[in-house]
Amino acid sequence: xxxxxxxxxxxxxxxxxxxxxxxxxxxxxxxxxxxxxxxxxxxxxxxxxxxxxxxxxxxxxxxxxxxxxxxxxxxxxxxxxxxxxxxxxxxxxxxxxxxxxxxxxxxxxxxxxxxxxxxxxxxxxxxxxxxxxxxxxxxxxxxxxxxxxxxxxxxxxxxxxxxxxxxxxxxxxxxxxxxxxxxxxxxxxxxxxxxxxxxxxxxxxxxxxxxxxxxxxxxxxxxxxxxxxxxxxxxxxxxxxxxxxxxxxxxxxxxxxxxxxxxxxxxxxxxxxxxxxxxxxxxxxxxxxxxxxxxxxxxxxxxxxxxxxxxxxxxxxxxxxxxxxxxxxxxxxxxxxxxxxxxxxxxxxxxxxxxxxxxxxxxxxxxxxxxxxxxxxxxxxxxxxxxxxxxxxxxxxxxxxxxxxxxxxxxxxxxxxxxxxxxxxxxxxxxxxxxxxxxxxxxxx
Numbered sequence: 001x002x003x004x005x006x007x008x009x010x011x012x013x014x015x016x017x018x019x020x021x022x023x024x025x026x027x028x029x030x031x032x033x034x035x036x037x038x039x040x041x042x043x044x045x046x047x048x049x050x051x052x053x054x055x056x057x058x059x060x061x062x063x064x065x066x067x068x069x070x071x072x073x074x075x076x077x078x079x080x081x082x083x084x085x086x087x088x089x090x091x092x093x094x095x096x097x098x099x100x101x102x103x104x105x106x107x108x109x110x111x112x113x114x115x116x117x118x119x120x121x122x123x124x125x126x127x128x129x130x131x132x133x134x135x136x137x138x139x140x141x142x143x144x145x146x147x148x149x150x151x152x153x154x155x156x157x158x159x160x161x162x163x164x165x166x167x168x169x170x171x172x173x174x175x176x177x178x179x180x181x182x183x184x185x186x187x188x189x190x191x192x193x194x195x196x197x198x199x200x201x202x203x204x205x206x207x208x209x210x211x212x213x214x215x216x217x218x219x220x221x222x223x224x225x226x227x228x229x230x231x232x233x234x235x236x237x238x239x240x241x242x243x244x245x246x247x248x249x250x251x252x253x254x255x256x257x258x259x260x261x262x263x264x265x266x267x268x269x270x271x272x273x274x275x276x277x278x279x280x281x282x283x284x285x286x287x288x289x290x291x292x293x294x295x296x297x298x299x300x301x302x303x304x305x306x307x308x309x310x311x312x313x314x315x316x317x318x319x320x321x322x323x324x325x326x327x328x329x330x331x332x333x334x335x336x337x338x339x340x341x342x343x344x345x346x347x348x349x350x351x352x353x354x355x356x357x358x359x360x361x362x363x364x365x366x367x368x369x370x371x372x373x374x375x376x377x378x379x380x381x382x383x384x385x386x387x388x389x390x391x392x393x394x395x396x397x398x399x400x401x402x403x404x405x406x407x408x409x410x411x412x413x414x415x416x417x418x419x420x421x422x423x424x425x426x427x428x429x430x431x432x433x434x435x436x437x438x439x440x441x442x443x444x445x
Contacts, residue, residue: 035146036138041069043155044131048124070145073101079391081399082115093143096136115398117271124219124302130157169215169312177316178207180225180295184217184310185243187301192221193309194298195245196257198238201315202287208323209285211278211316214270216309221298222395223311224269227287228294229331232263240292253434260294262430265331266363266441267293268313271395280360282324283445284317325445327360332413333439337429339369339421347419347438350378352412359405359413362388362442364396369427369436372418379411387413415440 076090078100088100096102103116126132130153137150171179180199187193201207214223228237236259238244244257267285279285287293299309334349364373373396375388387405390396405413417438421427427436 034148035144036134036141036148036150036152037070037143037145039150039152039155040135040138044127044135045069048127074143074145079389080117081388081390081397083117084389085399085402086114086116088116091139091143094140096139099139102136102139114400115271115275117392117395117397126161128157129159129161130154132161133157166217166310168310169213169314172314172316177209177211177314179312179314180293181313182295182297182309182311184308187219187299187307187309188249189301189304189306191251192247192298192300193245194221194247194296195243196238196260197243197295198240198292199295200240201293202289202291204289206289206320207287207315207317208320208326209287209315210283210318211276211314212268213276213314213316214268214272214274214311215313216270216273216297216311217299217307218273219299219301219307220273220309220311221300222269222271222296223298223313224296225267225313226264226294226296227267227291227329228260228263229265232260236260236263238294264294266329266365269363269398271397277398277400278316279327279443282322283327283360284323284325285327285329285443287315327443327445330359330362330440330442330444332415333365333437334415334417335429337419337427337436337438339419339427339436341421341424341426344371344418344420346416348414348416349438350412350414351440352378352410353407354409356409357407357444359387359401359407359442359444361398361400362440363398364388364390364415364417365437365439365441366393366396366417366419367434367436368393369419369421369423370417370438371420373438374416375440376414376416377405377407377411378414380406380408413440 073091074093078084078088078090080100083100088098088103090100091102092098100116134150134152134154137154138144141149169179171177178201180201182195182197185193185195212225216223238260244254244260246254246258248254295311295313297309297311299307301307332349332351334347336349337347339345362375364375366373370393371391373388373390373393374386377383377385377387382405387401388397388399407413415438419427419436427434429436
């Protein structure tokens with residue numbers, strides 16, 4: 001990738017992510033050192049994120065306020081597994097194109113080829129064009145801790161960034177796939193709306209999916225597709241096309257609509273407004289005839305006015321004659337979870353296979369107390385190798401492994417999950433959002 005440090009669409013979109021990922025914080029998080037970086041913290045990062053609580057101490061996100069902000073950004077290794085595998089840093093002096101924060105700024109108008117995390121800022125209007133340009137000038141100038149290296153007048157430029165109007169995803173041609181949609185819906189001001197919709201998928205014949213393409217309106221938090229495992233009672237299978245909100249209008253949790261969550265099996269997911277991936281040649285996911293998929297979308301709106309949410313996914317299929325391996329979705333969960341009140345607890349669980357198995361993709365799932373999720377290989381030549389790590393329970397990365405993990409009988413994967421129970425009560429495994437889980441999702445054959 002080149003070094004596109006110039007004023008223009010790519011530059012403006014880029015800085016959006018850096019500003020948004022910067023920690024918010026209160027005036028107490030400001031720094032007194034003069035120079036461009038101090039301006040970025042005091043005039044861009046803190047004001048842009050303070051009211052949403054992102055990237056502050058105790059949020060589970062990278063804390064970037066005060067004197068520690070510089071070291072948390074510059075030459076810091078990201079925790080996002082896709083970014084780590086790509087060799088990115090949060091900010092690389094002089095190289096916006098190698099900086100994770102830079103690339104996440106590009107995501108609103110420049111879809112990324114790999115999952116690098118959600119678009120920033122979540123649920124908020126973009127930074128101004130001047131703020132974006134100022135941040136990019138600082139990175140391009142070497143991202144110094146001190147000294148003026150960018151035009152301070154840019155911070156007064158209130159020109160709004162412009163983004164292309166949302167274009168609905170065009171459905172695959174007949175016979176090449178299907179499209180499943182969550183039709184436009186309203187997200188009230190200062191509200192997070194998360195819902196499920198069970199859609200018909202394979203009606204009369206089995207479908208074999210090799211490529212998955214997601215598209216969502218801005219301010220999406222995630223879009224995950226689930227199937228249901230065989231243990232779900234028939235009376236709990238949701239009716240097709242009914243919208244099931246997990247939050248009531250007053251923000252309380254609708255536990256009735258959440259009960260199916262414990263029976264989900266991962267099928268696919270995206271954390272960015274536009275994301276696509278495909279399985280290796282000849283490998284496909286099977287959707288059995290007569291079954292559907294449960295679509296889960298989550299939008300955050302921290303603005304003063306209602307916004308619209310909308311999402312669609314194209315499932316591109318191949319004929320059975322072209323399928324050499326039918327992939328299955330991993331659903332390896334630890335149900336022996338007991339978390340004492342007011343302390344951190346790390347739990348390990350090993351899952352082994354009985355037949356030769358190739359793991360080609362991984363993601364993780366915990367609830368709000370999940371602080372760190374590590375997956376290690378158990379047995380074989382790669383014994384002990386960390387192949388996945390996530391520190392963001394709300395945005396667990398979906399990782400297509402650059403080197404598939406090949407397991408023999410008796411070998412497997414180990415989940416090592418650290419929970420931080422900040423509540424005054426013991427928390428155990430369960431299906432509700434106030435309970436906890438620790439699940440390895442992924443694809444294998």
